[in-house]
Amino acid sequence: MNKIIAIKGALSLLLLLTLVSCKEKKDTLVEIYVVDIQGNAVANATVELLTSPPYELNSIPVLHMKEKSDQFGIAYFNFNDVYQLGQAGVAVLDVDVIREGKKGHGILKVEQEITNKEQIVIHP
Numbered sequence: 001m002n003k004i005i006a007i008k009g010a011l012s013l014l015l016l017l018t019l020v021s022c023k024e025k026k027d028t029l030v031e032i033y034v035v036d037i038q039g040n041a042v043a044n045a046t047v048e049l050l051t052s053p054p055y056e057l058n059s060i061p062v063l064h065m066k067e068k069s070d071q072f073g074i075a076y077f078n079f080n081d082v083y084q085l086g087q088a089g090v091a092v093l094d095v096d097v098i099r100e101g102k103k104g105h106g107i108l109k110v111e112q113e114i115t116n117k118e119q120i121v122i123h124p
Helices: 002-021
Strands: 029-035 046-050 064-068 074-078 091-099 102-110 115-121
Touching: 029 046, 029 091, 029 102, 064 074, 091 115, 102 115
Parallel strands: 029 115
Antiparallel strands: 029 074, 046 064, 046 091, 091 102
């Protein structure tokens, strides 16, 4: 009788672990909207996402990504390789934008398994 209870308990535990480990990871994405001071989309702006001190390793940012904004002023970033299931949050990053001498800056908290959106205004 005790053996049957132990086997049922072990099978229940195995089933529970299997169900928990089968959770499918959703996309973790970032969209940075670049606009000028009039609110117009800015295409072809360089958008950089990077960790800042003290999150550096040998004076190199732990995370550094760079993209250009598209015709709608949006730069897209994919964090699927950065985020791992079970991780609480992804990163807090500096956002630097530059286009023809105009600059913008912001800070972005990247949340897991959603599309994170931020607008950055560039100034002369």
